[in-house]
Amino acid sequence: MRVAVLSLIETSHPAQAAGASATTPSGLRGYLPIGGRSLLRHQIGLALSLGAKRLVVMAEGISGELVALQHVVEAGGAQFHVVATARALVPLLAPEDDVIVVGDGLIAMPDVFRDLIEAGPGVLTLPAESALPLGFERIDINHAFAGAMRFPGRIAAGLADLPPEWNAQSALLRLAVQARLPLRGVSAAMLGDGRWTMVRSEPEAHAAERQWLRLHTATGDAAEGSPGVLLAMAFVRRFGPAMLHAGTRPALIGLAAGILGLLGLGLGWLGNAATGFLLVGLSWLVERVASLMGQVERDSLLASGLERKAVALFHLIVDAGLVTLAAWRSELPYTSAIPFGLNWFTPILLVGGARLVRLALPRFPRSAWLEDRLVFGLLLAIVSVALPFDATIGLAVLALLGTCLLLLQLGRSPATERSPNSQLTSRP
Incomplete structure (x- = not known):
């Protein structure tokens, strides 16, 4: 069984390294908030993502926060235990268990943490000169404990022979080093960019929170370069912490996006198409904010956020x-001489053509803008007010398809064109 050992205890002990920071406060680091959730909650997300089936928290007593976290752990299919002393930890760690220890106050990017831990049993270390001023514990003259390690459960049996006042995690570190577990280095560069951070106080928590949110919103999505997505990322990085601390969840932001879209359709039905286009575009922007915040919760907390299928459906x-607003805005008269539904035809071609070009030319510069419905809504609003609407939409369709055909044709190289059975017909 994989077992994770976390901690809420900050007490000195005989084995505490002399190089540890003397300014560390006596409060409980695990309760410091990052993105509206406690550090301990983030560590529980790490442990559950690694498949831990038992989570043990070293704490001096049960609190309401721990009870709430117990529900989170049990909902994730794992057992939850709270113990106060190192000796009480021994019965919970069987010799055959795979034990993961996460240091008090450590917050790390989940993908980086998983890669280092899954590499095998060992003690994660940092260069002592870089890590000691940041609150990490010294191992020897060159290495500091990076706040995480993995070892077989039989090593923890030595806790029974230690004095009860010893800090459990530091005692486990000593036992792991004595057992000659390999030392696995963590890049010191991670300390500077926020991927690996020891949080000791509220000011440090605020600084780590900004880096944490920036890292989790640095998406590799193909639409990353579009104005709407960049604006959504900037909004989340600026106001995301305040929204998360206020308890604003992604589902509530998604609901606001839906209301904006309905309001835009209502205004379009009443004849104000330009404002309707803007509101529908803004609803897409608000959904992108909700999607980014949902991505943060899924990646860092294993919490339920907006799923990809729901996002695709909203788009x-x-x-x-x-399309509906453009059809209502069309200036084509409703007469028997004009086929029914003709005012819908060009808007459908426009939106469908934008999706087609985006699929056909995924690597073409600025093609991501064709997925940006904030830009789309703004352009349609300008056309609705300043230009002949139907003629401009028709020209836009021709421009989209013509550009797509031209670029695809230019991208075809005679050297890359082969017959379907080239391996059968070619000669060596």
């Missing part, structure tokens, strides 16, 4: 809203 609804 289809936004496209349908833009």
Whole structure:
């Protein structure tokens, strides 16, 4: 069984390294907030993502926060225990268990943490000269304990022979080093960019929170370079901490996006198409904010956020809203001489063509803008006010398809064109 040992205890002990920071406060680091959730909650997300089936928290007593975290752990399919002393930890760690220890106050990027821990049993270390001023514990003259280690459960049996006042995690570190577990280095560069941080106080928590949110919103999505996505990322990085501390969840922001879209459709039905286009575009922007915050919760906390299927469905609804507004805005007269539904035809081609070009030319510079419905809504609003609407939409469709065909044709190289059975017909 994989077992994770976490801690809420900050007490000195005989084995405490002399190089440890003397300014460390006596409060409980595990309760410091990062993104509206406690450090301990983030560590529980790490442990559950690694498949831990038993989580043991070293704490001097049960609190309401620990009871709430117990529900989170049990909902994740794991057992939850709270113990006060190192000796009480011994019965919970069987010799065959795979034990992971996460240091008090440590917050790390989940992908980095998993890669280092899954590499095998060992003690994670940092260069002593870089890590000691940041609150990490010294191991020897060159190495500091990086705040995480993995070892077989039989090593923890030595806790029974130690005095009861010893700090459990430092005692486990001593036992692991005595057992000659390999030391696995963590890059010191991670200390500077926020991927590996020891948080000791509220000011440090605020600084770590900004880095944490920046790292979790640094998406590799293909639409990253579009104005709407960049604006959503800037908004989340600026106001995300305040929203998370206020308890604003991604689902509530997604609801606000839906309300904005409905309001835009209502205004379009009443004849104010330009404002309707803007509101539908803004609803897409608000959804991107909700999606980014949901991504943070899924990646860092294993919490439920907006799922990808729901996001894709919302984008289809936004496209349908833009098509509907464009059809209502059309200046084509409703007469028997004009086929029914003709005013819907060009808007459908426009939105469908934008999706087609984006799929056909995924690596073309600025093609990501074609997925940006904030830009789309703004351009349609300008066209609705300043230009002949139907003619401009028709020209935009021709420009999209013509550009797509031209770029695809230019991208075809004779050297890369082969017959379907080239391996059968070619000669060596």
